[in-house]
Amino acid sequence: xxxxxxxxxxxxxxxxxxxxxxxxxxxxxxxxxxxxxxxxxxxxxxxxxxxxxxxxxxxxxxxxxxxxxxxxxxxxxxxxxxxxxxxxxxxxxxxxxxxxxxxxxxxxxxxxxxxxxxxxxxxxxxxxxxxxxxxxxxxxxxxxxxxxxxxxxxxxxxxxxxxxxxxxxxxxxxxxxxxxxxxxxxxxxxxxxxxxxxxxxxxxxxxxxxxxxxxxxxxxxxxxxxxxxxxxxxxxxxxxxxxxxxxxxxxxxxxxxxxxxxxxxxxxxxxxxxxxxxxxxxxxxxxxxxxxxxxxxxxxxxxxxxxxxx
Amino acid sequence: xxxxxxxxxxxxxxxxxxxxxxxxxxxxxxxxxxxxxxxxxxxxxxxxxxxxxxxxxxxxxxxxxxxxxxxxxxxxxxxxxxxxxxxxxxxxxxxxxxxxxxxxxxxxxxxxxxxxxxxxxxxxxxxxxxxxxxxxxxxxxxxxxxxxxxxxxxxxxxxxxxxxxxxxxxxxxxxxxxxxxxxxxxxxxxxxxxxxxxxxxxxxxxxxxxxxxxxxxxxxxxxxxxxxxxxxxxxxxxxxxxxxxxxxxxxxxxxxxxxxxxxxxxxxxxxxxxxxxxxxxxxxxxxxxxxxxxxxxxxxxxx
Numbered sequence: 052x053x054x055x056x057x058x059x060x061x062x063x064x065x066x067x068x069x070x071x072x073x074x075x076x077x078x079x080x081x082x083x084x085x086x087x088x089x090x091x092x093x094x095x096x097x098x099x100x101x102x103x104x105x106x107x108x109x110x111x112x113x114x115x116x117x118x119x120x121x122x123x124x125x126x127x128x129x130x131x132x133x134x135x136x137x138x139x140x141x142x143x144x145x146x147x148x149x150x151x152x153x154x155x156x157x158x159x160x161x162x163x164x165x166x167x168x169x170x171x172x173x174x175x176x177x178x179x180x181x182x183x184x185x186x187x188x189x190x191x192x193x194x195x196x197x198x199x200x201x202x203x204x205x206x207x208x209x210x211x212x213x214x215x216x217x218x219x220x221x222x223x224x225x226x227x228x229x230x231x232x233x234x235x236x237x238x239x240x241x242x243x244x245x246x247x248x249x250x251x252x253x254x255x256x257x258x259x260x261x262x263x264x265x266x267x268x269x270x271x272x273x274x275x276x277x278x279x280x281x282x283x284x285x286x287x288x289x290x291x292x293x294x295x296x297x298x299x300x301x302x303x304x305x306x307x308x309x310x311x312x313x314x315x316x317x318x319x320x321x322x323x324x325x326x327x328x329x330x331x332x333x334x335x336x337x338x339x340x341x342x343x344x345x346x347x348x349x350x351x352x353x354x355x356x357x358x359x360x361x
Numbered sequence: 362x363x364x365x366x367x368x369x370x371x372x373x374x375x376x377x378x379x380x381x382x383x384x385x386x387x388x389x390x391x392x393x394x395x396x397x398x399x400x401x402x403x404x405x406x407x408x409x410x411x412x413x414x415x416x417x418x419x420x421x422x423x424x425x426x427x428x429x430x431x432x433x434x435x436x437x438x439x440x441x442x443x444x445x446x447x448x449x450x451x452x453x454x455x456x457x458x459x460x461x462x463x464x465x466x467x468x469x470x471x472x473x474x475x476x477x478x479x480x481x482x483x484x485x486x487x488x489x490x491x492x493x494x495x496x497x498x499x500x501x502x503x504x505x506x507x508x509x510x511x512x513x514x515x516x517x518x519x520x521x522x523x524x525x526x527x528x529x530x531x532x533x534x535x536x537x538x539x540x541x542x543x544x545x546x547x548x549x550x551x552x553x554x555x556x557x558x559x560x561x562x563x564x565x566x567x568x569x570x571x572x573x574x575x576x577x578x579x580x581x582x583x584x585x586x587x588x589x590x591x592x593x594x595x596x597x598x599x600x601x602x603x604x605x606x607x608x609x610x611x612x613x614x615x616x617x618x619x620x621x622x623x624x625x626x627x628x629x630x631x632x633x634x635x636x637x638x639x640x641x642x643x644x645x646x647x648x649x650x651x652x653x654x655x656x657x658x659x660x661x662x663x664x
Contacts, residue, residue: 078489078490078491079491079492081485081489081491081568082485082489082490082491082494083485083491084485085481085482085484085485085486085489085568085572086482086485086486086494086497087482088477088478088481088482089478089479089481089482089538089542089543090482090497090538091538092478092534092537092538093501093504093538093539093540093543095519095534096516096519096534096535096538097504097512097538097539097540098500098504099515099519100512100513100515100516100519101504101507101511101512101515103512103515103518103519104511104512104514104515107514107515107518160409163402163405163406163409164406166402168399168402168403168406174406174407174410175655176647176648176651177410177413177414178409178410178413179651179654179655180413180414180417180644180647181413181416183593183597183643183647183654184417184597184640184643184644185596185597185614185615185618185636185639185640185643186597186599186615187599187615187618187619187622187636187639188420188618188635188636188637188639188640189416191618191622191632191633191636192416192417192419192420192633192636193416195419195423195431195432195629195633196416196419198432201432202432203419203436206436236413236416240413241658244655244658244659245658245659247655247659248658248659289506293506293508296508297508297509297510299510299599299600300599300600303599303600303603304599304619317510318508318510318600321510321513321514322510322513322604325513325514325517326513326514326517326604331514331515331518334514335514335515338510338511338512338513338514339511341508341510341511342507342508342511345506345507345508345511346506349506
């Protein structure tokens, strides 16, 4: 009798484990069947090219001749390429303006909007709208607004008594600031929405307690809002960094990298070398450099975020 | 919110000899300051909003002027006469209808594929357990952080080998399977309790059934958010069509508009009319679905 129960329990166990294995195998099939339609496209057109870039950057492949392995030659050339230095410096200059200004503007807008206001939805829509509008239209309008002799911006500056206002997109010194202004204007609404979401998570009791303790609005902002938003800020800074280093559309439409090379950025250089001139190997090396820069900066930010959490 | 208002706050909390009279006065005082603060805040916000929207107002105003009047000194915000012909003439100057058609085609096809495959894959990542799932998802996430420019050259070579350069198919293939949609939908699915799926499973639904009948209906806001963001991004995309589409009859409105600016750079008014035409569809879509836009962006920021 006892043996009977044991063996039947055994049998049940075995059956259960077979069933479990079958369920697991089915789980794998079901799981993959969900992921596969997207993954096929993703693998073929993102993952493979991404790994391809790594390989191609070590070859001299171009549109006229088949690839030969050249080791680090492309990177040595990069090191000496004047165009690359200019593009890298310009991209950093753009990032140095775009990241802090967009961050400050979006945080400021979010904090102002986060007060319980009637009509906050309409205002939010207004602030967010530049982000969704067609970039060509936006770039063309800003070009006209920045027009040095007759544009409204310089008219306004004249009105304020500035005798020689900047020549913006026609000047090698002021073209980049013009691009930064237009890009901050366009992007701040997007990051404002991220900050608004982050602000929702800050407990209202913290503000109440600080108020009772006599903290002013400025103190409350620095000692409650800013620390509580640290995860959001981290996310925003990473996104801003990546988007600054890959900037293309706005620059291509507003200045095409000019005047001269004063606003030539890395992605334009990749485009010119890789697609216009067909130098696949060399362009991939520039791409890889761009990728490494983004990764290193993100890693540094990640470390900083970790340390501040501790 | 201003500092004096807070001192008033403290006064209320401090025990005082005649709490009644003083606190009522303080309260009235506080209410007045509070109202004044509100008015200032509103003024600041409305001024900001107006300043931010000013380029659009200028665009609209310029689109109704003659070329000579666009840069009048001082700026005339309301045109002397409304030159609607800018809006009618541009259709014959450039094949604008073709451009709009191409933009619409790409936006609709890419959005449909992205939403469909993205939400389907997201269910696999969020609700089905299988070995290798998390590593695979990490691969998706990693590519979001990689700028597209880092692999656009090999992508171009691939498309060249497939003979798809200068076709709309190339852009559909490149943009319809993005990692962003999978990521966004997965983040949303994670907020849907697993118990709902369990209950449906007991009722005999397959995983596909659960996706179609339980999860999809619950995730309408996220689907709408993803669809709107994808549509608008595709409509506004410049670099993709700029690289891949060289034939005039395949151009999108962005490329067409930019080339128009290059060819007729003194026809300011008509350029602005074209810009208005390129923005209007987005404005309509945005105003109809702005709630979902905002929620979509906010969801992408969740961990």
